[in-house]
Amino acid sequence: MQWAAEQALAEGTVPDFRWLIASDVCKHCTHAGCLDVCPTGALFRTEFGTVVVQDEVCNGCGYCVAACPFGVIDKRKDPTTTGAARQVEIGIANKCTLCYDRISLDAKPACAQACPTTSIQFGDLDEMRERARERVEALHANGFTEARLYGANPNDGVGGTGSVFLLLDEPEVYGLPPDPIVTTHDLPDIFRKAGLAGLTMLAGAAVSFLGRGNS
Numbered sequence: 001m002q003w004a005a006e007q008a009l010a011e012g013t014v015p016d017f018r019w020l021i022a023s024d025v026c027k028h029c030t031h032a033g034c035l036d037v038c039p040t041g042a043l044f045r046t047e048f049g050t051v052v053v054q055d056e057v058c059n060g061c062g063y064c065v066a067a068c069p070f071g072v073i074d075k076r077k078d079p080t081t082t083g084a085a086r087q088v089e090i091g092i093a094n095k096c097t098l099c100y101d102r103i104s105l106d107a108k109p110a111c112a113q114a115c116p117t118t119s120i121q122f123g124d125l126d127e128m129r130e131r132a133r134e135r136v137e138a139l140h141a142n143g144f145t146e147a148r149l150y151g152a153n154p155n156d157g158v159g160g161t162g163s164v165f166l167l168l169d170e171p172e173v174y175g176l177p178p179d180p181i182v183t184t185h186d187l188p189d190i191f192r193k194a195g196l197a198g199l200t201m202l203a204g205a206a207v208s209f210l211g212r213g214n215s
């Protein structure tokens, strides 16, 4: 096997590929479109700043699925049981909660606890961002010039994210939007224009009635 690998290297026939691995979880956006559109209040912002679905409140409308710019919330396709062995219905919203139950008890999320290489870390957001910036600098110094952080900019289209990712290439390579924008960004403007259009129609109808009254 070793010989085959060495021969492939010598012949220049080593496949041109690399492993780029990232967890595709909820980003816990500062400006979360899913929260804005949820009509039942099933989605809420926790005391930790994370975004969580309450499956007993969700009605399965799916508005949040369309509103997430990252495509990380979906409707359950299989019946699931919770820790209390309660059946959770098919069709209700499902996503990473950053282990709300665990962090409420001062424990790490299960992924951060279980990851053997500490590739997933959990802690104070500012501290995590600082640690990640130092890691990017170290990677740049070692020739990984494409290394970058994703979600660490509070001025991006979602106000920064609670889950920050260290990428080794452009976001698109990982299937991430390069410039995510909260999908409800234009809602206030749309409501304002719809209100103006409604008022204009009412004014037009009133003028029309007045015109008839005078004829």
Ligand code: SF4
Pocket (backbone or CB within 6 Å): 025, 026, 027, 028, 029, 032, 033, 034, 035, 051, 067, 068, 069, 070, 071, 072, 073, 095
């Ligand atoms: S990543 Fe999607 S599901 Fe998670 S908070 Fe942002 S908009 Fe909501």
Ligand code: SF4
Pocket (backbone or CB within 6 Å): 037, 038, 039, 040, 041, 042, 043, 053, 057, 058, 059, 060, 061, 062, 063, 064, 065, 092, 093
């Ligand atoms: S599917 Fe559930 S969580 Fe999503 S918007 Fe509808 S009620 Fe809210």
